[in-house]
Amino acid sequence: MKQLLSTKEVAQFLDINEKMVYSLVAEKGLPATKITGKWLFPRYLVEQWIETNTINYPKPSTSLPPYQGLLIITGSNDLLLDKTISLFNTLYPDHVAVFGNLGSMGGLRALRQNLCHIASSHLLQDNETEYNFDFATKELDKMPAVVNFCKREQGILVQKGNPKKIKSFSDIARPGIRIVNRPLGTGTRLLFDRMLKEAGINCEKIKGYHNELSRHMDVGLEILAGRADAGTGIKPVASLLGLEFIPVRWERYDLLITKERFFDKGVQLFMGLLHEQAFFDLAKNLDGYDVNTSGKVIFPQET
Numbered sequence: 001m002k003q004l005l006s007t008k009e010v011a012q013f014l015d016i017n018e019k020m021v022y023s024l025v026a027e028k029g030l031p032a033t034k035i036t037g038k039w040l041f042p043r044y045l046v047e048q049w050i051e052t053n054t055i056n057y058p059k060p061s062t063s064l065p066p067y068q069g070l071l072i073i074t075g076s077n078d079l080l081l082d083k084t085i086s087l088f089n090t091l092y093p094d095h096v097a098v099f100g101n102l103g104s105m106g107g108l109r110a111l112r113q114n115l116c117h118i119a120s121s122h123l124l125q126d127n128e129t130e131y132n133f134d135f136a137t138k139e140l141d142k143m144p145a146v147v148n149f150c151k152r153e154q155g156i157l158v159q160k161g162n163p164k165k166i167k168s169f170s171d172i173a174r175p176g177i178r179i180v181n182r183p184l185g186t187g188t189r190l191l192f193d194r195m196l197k198e199a200g201i202n203c204e205k206i207k208g209y210h211n212e213l214s215r216h217m218d219v220g221l222e223i224l225a226g227r228a229d230a231g232t233g234i235k236p237v238a239s240l241l242g243l244e245f246i247p248v249r250w251e252r253y254d255l256l257i258t259k260e261r262f263f264d265k266g267v268q269l270f271m272g273l274l275h276e277q278a279f280f281d282l283a284k285n286l287d288g289y290d291v292n293t294s295g296k297v298i299f300p301q302e303t
Contacts, residue, residue: 078216081149107256131251146255155233160243216237
């Protein structure tokens with residue numbers, strides 16, 4: 001299947017006139033790139049654009065039952081979150097917390113479908129300062145409560161000693177560089193694609209761009225094994241595996257909870273953990289985390 005569509009092909013794909021394609025690019029943000037004067041459309045971004053702009057999702061036929069001790073968390077993968085879930089299960093034997101690794105967008109969809117109590121997300125907005133609000137507003141009927149879980153450092157993971165001398169995203173496009181990627185819908189992939197676009201890099205020219213792994217640790221292990229030279233990921237993975245880390249930005253990693261579920265017993269117990277010394281000790285033993293605002297309610301703000 002072609003990964004890059006021409007104007008004619010994307011018009012056929014969307015079942016519209018070719019002239020309308022240019023209008024969608026200018027007015028509706030249809031993803032496109034201009035190479036040697038010719039418009040090209042990455043198929044996966046067009047599909048993502050269609051999904052993002054879909055309205056009137058069907059209502060779920062079944063809803064999450066009343067809380068009876070099973071706490072379901074879905075969304076973005078994170079090492080500190082994994083350890084916090086284990087801590088929760090140790091401290092509260094009458095409750096069980098489980099995690100579904102669906103990526104940030106997958107977590108929001110699960111929240112919309114009432115399949116989980118908590119969604120974890122770190123989706124960077126277009127203004128490059130805020131996280132999650134725009135995506136949650138589009139995905140959900142009403143804005144959920146947003147509680148900060150942590151801030152963490154994102155960057156480029158490379159092999160020990162950085163033998164390929166990778167210093168920035170621009171270097172990833174060099175011939176001979178192999179990368180490993182994260183799936184569409186993850187906050188890390190969103191950041192990676194944005195940085196490539198800002199650097200003017202055609203993702204289809206990057207070796208390994210479509211080699212996707214679902215966890216940060218999987219990306220690190222692929223690089224450690226020598227099957228890839230670089231990949232976008234979080235600092236604690238680099239530290240644990242002895243990889244080099246090229247910092248890109250600190251990001252806010254949040255927990256989103258519908259107001260109907262916010263006061264469920266398990267949700268409140270989990271939120272309470274974010275203020276406990278045991279949680280801070282977990283973060284202290286991992287590199288690349290800031291927990292100074294952990295447990296803070298970002299939305300709704302107190303008036």
